[in-house]
Structure formats: structure tokens, C-alpha cells
Amino acid sequence: MSVISAITSSVSARTKADFAGLKDWHYLDTAATAQKPQVVLDAMLRAGGADYATVHRGVYARSANMTLAFEAARAKVAAFIGGLEAEIVFTRGATEAINLVAQTWGQSNLKAGDRILLSVLEHHSNIVPWQLLRDRTGVEIDVCPLTEDGQIDLDAAEAMLTPAHKLVAFAHVSNVLGSTLDAARAADLAHAVGAKLLLDGCQAVPRLIVDVAALDCDFYVFSAHKLYGPTGIGALWARAEILEAMPPWHGGGAMIDRVTFERTTYAAPPQRFEAGTPAIIEAIGLGAAVDYVSAVGLPAIHAHEVALVATLREELRKLNSIMLFGPEESAGIVSFALDGVHPHDLGTILDEEGVAIRAGHHCAQPLMDHLGVPATARASFGLYSDENDIAALLRGIERTKRIFA
């Protein structure tokens, strides 16, 4: 344990007490959803209580104030990822954001014979929306292979890309392997053939500084609940000129300019893509989460998680009965298999020990097929994770080994 206790975990020491949900619980499933700090819960309680009113419509002061708070949350998200406010569309999450792009930009720009490049490690939410589009339009989907250590193989992508490719859609950070894409190179490769680049940033925004301008991508999506914010909200960022040219997808209130029975004209982005009363309380919660993560500091969070990953991988290797997946420099996520034990059995025994890991296909069945396993065990860290969580996990694995011996 000496290596583990040597970790300087100032980030978790500073933050753990902010999370009511973590008492006596070793939560290693942050890649599925992050625990929420008290400031986020408080902000949402205020927004839904003392401050509550609708947005964009009310002529009374409370509604005007709530509109300001709601739009301030959008401004925070924009600043957090380096975009403009008008380029941030609130969605229910990353899944809805990708479906939005597929059904609006994809449906109106792609036709039979056009191609989309995905990768083997994509989450189902960056596969199925494109398959639905394929079924409607006849576009073709190509799949970029991985390098041996589980990175999207950009040399292979370069060789595969042709002028028929109109979109490259890759995970910025893999939710299974923790591998981080060289997003700027992916953008260069996509743009060299005239394709757009969509980045699935679900696992990147909680741990890496994201600057969409520097990455030079065209679409960026993420979910708030993985960023220590609430469920039910996320964001799509797209370049202003792309958003402006995209037709609406959901019709209703708030997304219109003028409605008559003969003809409706639409609002400018982002409102064009936000039909109906929005997730007001959740947006405020997302804004609070952005403030919280920014105050802790992404470089500190990333360094903290990198140290935890290095320690866990080293300790798991010592057990001699573990297969480790993914690259050594994984971003906060360690997938592994324990010889002779199904990940679900491991997860169940660990739960008895107060340790929560994820066991399953992680919504990445094509990646499981590629790895040749039905499932993996996945320990994923957050800013509150610490050496005690690793120690508890290792104790639980030892106990599992004894049970199965």
C-alpha cells in the first residue's frame, strides 16, 4: 500500500466533503455518472424554489431574473469549452445532442453514397443515431480500427478517409479504455477531405481542458451528469455558421419567429433547437457544476486522476490474474478482467465491500467484440476519488479471488 498512500491527493482531500453521496462508499463509477457537489444541489434547490419562474416569456421580474440566470448558465458552458453563447444548444444530454446533429445536419446534408467514419470504441450513442440516418438516407458507415493499446488509430483513419466522407464522429475520451484522442489531428484529417468532425466529449469535459476553437472541431457534445451536474441536460456546441444552416428538429414553443397556419418561420440558433419550456433548473445546475469544476481546476483534476490510474494499474498488475485493457495513460478510467471471474460476479462481491464499479459492456458492444470479451470490469475516478477507494477495490478483488479459488 505504500505506493498508494504516497499519492498526493490534495484534490480529493479538498473536495470529498462536498459530496453527501460519498459517505462510507467507495464510488468508482464516475464515468457512468458523477456524484453532485452540494453547491450544485443548492443551486438547483434555489432555482426550483425561491427563484423559480419560467424563462424567456414572463414580463414579471422573477421570470426576467430566471431568464438571466438560465442564459448565464449557457454563457458559462460556452466559456468552459471555448465557444460562443449562440453556439450552445441545451439538449437532454450527449445522446440527444448526437441525435440532433444526425437528424438535422445529417438529414439535410448527407445523401446516399456519402460516408461517415466512426471508430471501434464508440459509445452506442455515437453509433446508433448514424445507423438510423443510414437507414433513412443510404449513407455508408466506416469503422476506424484501434491501435494495440486502444487508441483510435489516426494513421488508419488517414488511409481510410476519402472525399466521400462528410463526417468523422469520434469519442474525445473513451468511456471504456480512457484513451484520449488527438482531436486536433483528427480535425486536420477530417477537414483535409472536406468532412466535418464531431467529438463526443462526455468523458473529456470532466477531466481535460476543452477548447473547441483550438481543437478545430465542428460539433462537440457532452452530458452534464458526468460533469458533476444534473441528469436531463447536456450541450451541443456547433460552429455558428453550421448551426445557422441547420433546419429545426423539434417543433413547438420557443423555437419560432412567427407562426401562422400557412407558414412558420424559426428563431435563430440556439433557440431554434430548443422547442418547449427548457430544463430550467437543470441548466442552472449545469452552470453551478461548471463553476465548481473550474474552481477545483481541470489540470489538477486530470493530474489527480492520472496518478490514481497509474497506481491502480500498477497494483492490479501485481495481482498476476488481471487482464488490463486500454493505454497506460488512461484518462481516469481503468477497464480490466479478473481471470475466471465474470465482471458481474466481481461487481456484486465488491458491492458487499462498499465498492461500486461498473461491470458490463458499457454501451460499447462493438468494442467488447473487438476485445473478445462479453464485458469488462471498469473502475473510473472522479475528482473526489482517493487512495482509500483503490485500497478498498484491491481488498475486494483479493476476497473475490479467494471465493473463486
Ligand SMILES: Cc1ncc(COP(=O)(O)O)c(C=O)c1O
Ligand atoms: C463516451 C460517452 N458518450 C456518450 C454517452 C451518453 O451519455 P448520455 O447517456 O448522458 O446521453 C456516454 C455515457 O456513458 C459516454 O460515456
